[in-house]
Amino acid sequence: MAIGLQHYLILSAILFSIGLYGALAKRNAIVILMSIEIMLNAVNIAMVAFSRYIVPQLLTGQVFAIFIMVVAAAEAAVGLAIIMAIYRSRETIDATEINLMKW
Amino acid sequence: MGLEIAFWLLAIVGIAAASAVVLLRNVFRAALCLILCFLAVAGIFITLSADFLAAVQVLIYVGAISILIILGIMLTREVQRGSPTNRLRVPAFLVAILFLGVVAFALVNTQWQIAGIPPQEPTTSALGFRLFGKDGFILPVEIAPILLLVAILGSIVLVREK
Numbered sequence: 609m610a611i612g613l614q615h616y617l618i619l620s621a622i623l624f625s626i627g628l629y630g631a632l633a634k635r636n637a638i639v640i641l642m643s644i645e646i647m648l649n650a651v652n653i654a655m656v657a658f659s660r661y662i663v664p665q666l667l668t669g670q671v672f673a674i675f676i677m678v679v680a681a682a683e684a685a686v687g688l689a690i691i692m693a694i695y696r697s698r699e700t701i702d703a704t705e706i707n708l709m710k711w
Numbered sequence: 712m713g714l715e716i717a718f719w720l721l722a723i724v725g726i727a728a729a730s731a732v733v734l735l736r737n738v739f740r741a742a743l744c745l746i747l748c749f750l751a752v753a754g755i756f757i758t759l760s761a762d763f764l765a766a767v768q769v770l771i772y773v774g775a776i777s778i779l780i781i782l783g784i785m786l787t788r789e790v791q792r793g794s795p796t797n798r799l800r801v802p803a804f805l806v807a808i809l810f811l812g813v814v815a816f817a818l819v820n821t822q823w824q825i826a827g828i829p830p831q832e833p834t835t836s837a838l839g840f841r842l843f844g845k846d847g848f849i850l851p852v853e854i855a856p857i858l859l860l861v862a863i864l865g866s867i868v869l870v871r872e873k
Contacts, residue, residue: 611718617818619722623729625811630733632803633796638783642745646729649752660759664830667841678855682862684776688783689866695787704797
């Protein structure tokens with residue numbers, strides 16, 4: 609069976625689900641950030657697969673993937689900076705114990 | 712034939728590495744598995760004939776973001792405590808499975824309009840024309856460095872000693 613668009617989309621959905629589970633169920637804030645990176649990568653795979661199979665000459669999906677990478681890099685930098693600031697003030701990065709803004 | 716073998720190999724490696732990231736107890740090993748997952752995704756990009764994106768994936772994700780994450784693990788002493796799950800583990804698993812089921816059902820039952828044209832190769836110059844050329848994406852290209860600048864300034868302000 610030849611590899612088609614649906615194979616790539618299913619792979620992307622599986623990776624996104626793994627990242628979703630990690631982001632919802634983990635307590636370590638850095639592991640949550642890593643799960644979010646997996647989800648962004650899954651979206652990138654879907655974008656590039658659509659670009660390859662539906663509009664091969666336009667490359668729009670690849671342009672979107674580049675912008676997703678830019679935003680992911682900014683998100684990782686700011687997220688880790690926030691984790692550092694929280695660790696400095698509270699000595700923990702356990703997401704269940706960071707409840708300053710909870711009511 | 713080679714494309715099929717490469718796809719299945721990279722897909723299995725990528726899914727196994729991503730599962731290891733969320734299942735391993737050791738945070739540092741999870742970060743190393745995350746790097747393997749990023750490399751597998753770069754290989755997937757090559758099978759999709761997106762050569763520029765594969766190189767960018769290796770440079771940004773494998774080179775920069777994973778180093779940043781490992782630095783974050785090193786600077787917070789959470790390695791000893793491992794990576795436990797919170798009490799929402801079973802609902803989170805159910806939500807993830809439900810999401811996967813719905814999306815897979817929708818994907819399989821949609822009639823995609825596959826264009827029979829072979830893909831463009833190499834993509835680097837074509838991407839440059841799409842980004843900077845006429846009717847291109849020049850406004851997002853101008854906004855992206857502002858976003859990066861704001862992110863750099865924000866992270867410096869956040870981690871600065873008061």
